[in-house]
Each structure stands twice: as C-alpha cells, then as structure tokens.
Amino acid sequence: MNRRRNLLLGLVSGALAGLLVYGIYLLQLRQVRWTETVMVVVPNDFVDAGVRLEPDMLRLRPMLRGELQPDMATSIGQVAGQETVVPLGQGEAVRLWKVDRFGLLPREGELTFQLPKEYVLSISNGIRAGDRVRLYASGANAPDGPVLSRDVVVASVKSAGNVEVDNPKQPSLYSRLQDDREKLYASRREANGPIQEINLNLTPEEWLEIDRICGGSKTKLVVAYAGLPEIQEEGMKR
Known part of the structure; x- marks a missing residue:
C-alpha cells in the first residue's frame, strides 16, 4: 500500500516538476523574443514637413521587437519617394502615417470631379x-442639411486665368505642412485671385447625388470651408 502511494506521489511530483520546467522555458522564450531586434527605417538627419524622402536620406536601425509598432516602416522601399506630412527627427522610427505619396489625389474609390459653374452659387x-x-444646396430641391454625408478634399482651385489660387510667395500648402498657422493665415490673406473653378475628390455615388440635385434645376451648391485635413488624427487611427 505504501509502495503504491509512494509511486503515485512520485508520478505527481514528476508531472509538476515537468510543468514547472516547461513554464520556465516559455518565460525564457518570451523574454528572448522580447529582446530580439528588428530593423526599422529612420532618417539620417532632421527632415522638415513637405520634403520628398530619397533613399540616401534614410537608413535602417535596430530596435527591440517589443518596442516595434505595427505602423513603423521596416524597409526603405516602403517610404522612399513619399513626402513627409509632419517633421521627422533624426534617428526617429518612420511611422507610415507621417508620410504620404499623393495627398491631393483621390483615394481608393474616389475620382476627381470639377464642379460645373452652373451648379455653383458660391x-x-x-x-x-x-x-x-x-x-x-440652395433652391427648391435643396436638402435640409449638407448635400453629402462627409466633408470632401479639394484637389485644386483655379482662377479665371486657370492659375492655382494661392499666394505665390508663400503657398498655403507649404505653410500647412510646416504647421505654421501664422504664415498659413497670411498666405490666404494674400491670395492671388477669386476662385472660378474647383475640383473635388468624390466617389462616383457622391457625384451622381450632386448631379441629381443640381442638374436641370435651379438648385445650386454653396461650397463652405470645413477645415484642414485631420492628418495627425487619421494617422493615429491607422
């Protein structure tokens, strides 16, 4: 009886010891993975906003795997050729939301449409x-609220001479990228002409809705300024 009990206790002790060893192994394996390094893309020097990133401006730097974020670039090809949306510090890991390839071009599912002059009131x-x-919208068929369910991005604005409306000495786009609100305000005060044509990035369904409301009727659009693109907020969502 005692022999059988001792045998059972030995088996239980051996199983517990095995589980303990296996647990320690898992902890050590996790620690090793945490201390492993991966390569991330960093700029060689400080890069201002609105600068096109060239391959020779970038390098790879090791980083602990445990510190790696999903939106950090791990190869130079991911970000080379793109423009910086916000400034990048020297040696700072480049996050994908901080760069953009074509900020004014339509995104997936969008096209650039020019609003016909006869559709626009102001x-x-x-x-x-x-x-x-x-x-x-203003007119008999005008909806109570906004025509579209979202604010849309302006691709370009032109004067009567087919010239982009802006301050040629200090374009507002550069001031916006540099997050210099004083220069941005000044450049808008010194704009070089009234807007005659405006191009918007819309989905085909949004354009058809505009055409349905304004086409063949006296209903016209009022285009109101809604703000700057929410660059940082969008980046944090990615």
Whole structure:
C-alpha cells in the first residue's frame, strides 16, 4: 500500500516538476523574443514637413521587437519617394502615417470631379487645395442639411486665368505642412485671385447625388470651408 502511494506521489511530483520546467522555458522564450531586434527605417538627419524622402536620406536601425509598432516602416522601399506630412527627427522610427505619396489625389474609390459653374452659387474664398469642404444646396430641391454625408478634399482651385489660387510667395500648402498657422493665415490673406473653378475628390455615388440635385434645376451648391485635413488624427487611427 505504501509502495503504491509512494509511486503515485512520485508520478505527481514528476508531472509538476515537468510543468514547472516547461513554464520556465516559455518565460525564457518570451523574454528572448522580447529582446530580439528588428530593423526599422529612420532618417539620417532632421527632415522638415513637405520634403520628398530619397533613399540616401534614410537608413535602417535596430530596435527591440517589443518596442516595434505595427505602423513603423521596416524597409526603405516602403517610404522612399513619399513626402513627409509632419517633421521627422533624426534617428526617429518612420511611422507610415507621417508620410504620404499623393495627398491631393483621390483615394481608393474616389475620382476627381470639377464642379460645373452652373451648379455653383458660391465658393468660400478661403478655400485652397488640400482643404476639406462641406457642400450645401440652395433652391427648391435643396436638402435640409449638407448635400453629402462627409466633408470632401479639394484637389485644386483655379482662377479665371486657370492659375492655382494661392499666394505665390508663400503657398498655403507649404505653410500647412510646416504647421505654421501664422504664415498659413497670411498666405490666404494674400491670395492671388477669386476662385472660378474647383475640383473635388468624390466617389462616383457622391457625384451622381450632386448631379441629381443640381442638374436641370435651379438648385445650386454653396461650397463652405470645413477645415484642414485631420492628418495627425487619421494617422493615429491607422
């Protein structure tokens, strides 16, 4: 009886010891993985906003795997050729939301549409390329609220001479990228002409809705300035 009990206790002790060893192994394996290094992309020097990143401006730097974030670039090809949306510090890991390839071009599912002049009642003179605008309608068939369910990005604004409306000495786009609100305000005060044409990045369904409301009727659009693109907020969501 005692022999059988001792045998059972030995088996239980051996099983517990095995589980303990296996647990320690898992902890050590996790620690090793945490201390493993991966390569991330960093700039060689400080890079201002609005600068096109060239391959020779970048290098790879080791980082602990445990510190790696999902939106950090791990190869130079991921970000080379793109423009910085915000400044990058020297040796700072490049995060994908901080760069953009074509900020003014339509995104997936969008196209760039020019609003016909006969569809437009008024355009806020403060609007510049890259801004967000909200569309309202004025007329018998006008909806109670905005025409579209979201604010849309302006691809370009042109004067009567087919010239981009902006301050040629200090373009507002550069001031916006540098997050210099004083220069941004000044450049808008010194704009070089009234807006005659405006191009918006819309989905085909949004354009058809605009055409349905304004086409063949006296209903016209009022294009209101809605603010700058929410660059940082969008980046944090990625």
